[in-house]
Amino acid sequence: MAKIREGDLIKQTLEGLKRILDSHGAFPLIQPGGFVLEDPYFHFNDPATEKEIADLxxxxxxxxxxxxxxxxxxxxxxxxxxxxxxxxTNDVIKYNEAQDLPEECILIGYHFDGRYVIDTKRYSNGLDYMFFLDSIDSFEEARESRIEF
Known part of the structure; x- marks a missing residue:
């Protein structure tokens, strides 16, 4: 089995998701605990420029x-x-100003009452780097997502 180059998996995943949405419209999402979202919507922003990524x-x-x-x-x-x-990229900068995270940890998203965080130090050391943090917990209580972005 060929190894997927870092960066390709996210592209293939998003392309597949958009093909499903184009073909079938919305589809239910099953949340932890069995909660089902019947008609979720997806809004994809325009691409970031290389300058915006470098600035981040x-x-x-x-x-x-x-x-x-x-x-x-x-x-x-x-x-x-x-x-x-x-x-x-703008919101990552904006919302991280109010976070109580270790310096190497960057908030990149939200999931209802929780936060998705990248630990850049762990990434640079080749370790799992994605964490999910409940909104009221300290980072020490974060759970490893065991996934790449």
Whole structure:
């Protein structure tokens, strides 16, 4: 089995999702605990420019995972129903100013009452880097997502 190049998986996933939406319209999403969202909507932002991505990395003085940067090149943020959002480059900067996260951890999205965080130090060390953090928990209580972006 051929190894998927970092950055390709997110592109293939988003293209597949958009093909399904184009063919079938909305489809139900099953949430943890069995809650079903019958007619979720998806709003894909326009792509981020290379300058916007570089500015984001320069602002935080980090290198983001290639999958995350590829996502930004395709869609500078996505809104899935009310409450699930991957932030645009501008919103990542804006919303991180009010976070109580370790310096190497960057908020990139929300899932209802929780937050998606990239630990850039773990990424640079080749470790799992995506975390889900309940809105009232400290980062020490975050759960590893065990997925790449």
């Amino acid at each position: 990395e320069n602002f935080f003085k980090v290198k983001f995972p290639n999958d995350y940067k590829e996502f930004l090149r395709l869609h500078n943020g996505i809104d899935i129903i009310d409450g699930i959002e991957i932030l645009s």
